[in-house]
Amino acid sequence: MPSTYPDSIQCDVETLWRYHRVDDELREVDVAVGLGSHDPGVPVYAAQLYHRGLFPLVVFTGANAPTTVERFPEGEAVHFRRIAMDNGVPDDAILMEPRATNTVENIHFTRDVLSAHGMKPRSVLLISRPYQQRRAREIAKRHWPEVDIVCTGAQQDLDTYVASINDPRRVVDMLVGDTQRLDLQGKSGEIAPQEIPQDVRDAFERLAQAGYTSRLIR
Template sequence: MITARDWEDARVLWDFQRMGHEPRACSVGVGLGSHDLGVADVTAELYRRGLVPLVVFTGATSPTTRARMPRGEAVHYRERAVELGVPEDAILVEPRARNTGENIRFSRDLLAERGTPVDSVLLVSKPYEERRAYATARKLWPAAEFVCASAPLDLPAYAESVGDPRLVLDMLVGAVQRLLLYPARGFMIELPVPLPVTTAYERLRERGFVGRLVAIPAPGTS
């Protein structure tokens, strides 16, 4: 059962993850693979608005997406974007990435191999992973400037669209945990996490929203 207190805490994490960037013209749009086809919808809309001349969709599959996206996240995103009017020759597919770091690195390398100059990226993710995606991209692609974008939904509307509120809360908790742990592991830059966010995060962990946490190495191990 998800209580009113749980929803209040989840909203704190949700609001924190949103970067509040205003979409603007960039060299390329990169849609990060996930279970959420809404990422493809937002990326397609940004293309139709003329904000990017080229789109990269990146992502293989995961336990969460294998059944619903059997051809791979990036491939399903591409198919969706084409349905929404994005020309096929304006889309690149990066089909190997299995985590956010690989999404960024493999997209960066693909564009470099094509000789595509990139100084700015419209980075499209799920709403509750904007800040995590931004911190990862800043670490792994320091030569580029990043503008974050996601579906303009509030938490209740997004949870309803996904159809699995507990999954959304698990993901919110997991995204904050990575912001706390991953800078020390070299996976992302360090961003301040305010006390109200860490307090809400700890309460949700104690309530059992731990389905997307990563293991913490024991002291003395890597």
């Protein structure tokens, strides 16, 4: 782990990181959806997969959140599109959805954009920050049930990912926040009820008690 982490939390951060990754087997799909976030690795990875021929079109979705407004002042989708084009994805292979402020809106508004272009995909590849995968997949399954969902994130280990973000505290805060949201959304019916293993719950509690709480819903 980077030196900015206390050694005492390393195991707990790794536990949450492993739990939230899905990393479905990749295959060709009708369209990809790059979910907005603070992570510029999402459009870079999307570009890599586009060049592998896995999809002909990618939709980048996202406005701004408190965690992204400084990094992407024009909105997540706008900046992700630029990054993807800088990595060789042609403009006509990209659509943008610039309004969504959460993952549920990412899915609903992306469906609207595709429908407005006369597209009803049967299969979709969700590309997210690596530890957003589990929650993104569950939301898509609930709110886009007619579509075959595949989910992936950049193939990096935790240390490499943290170095790429250059903000270790943010990564831990986001992991803790995503764990809480997965649990709450399962209980509210927004997604299917979630069976969260006890070791994940214990790691979440310890990290929250250690003060990694900026992304918790109060």
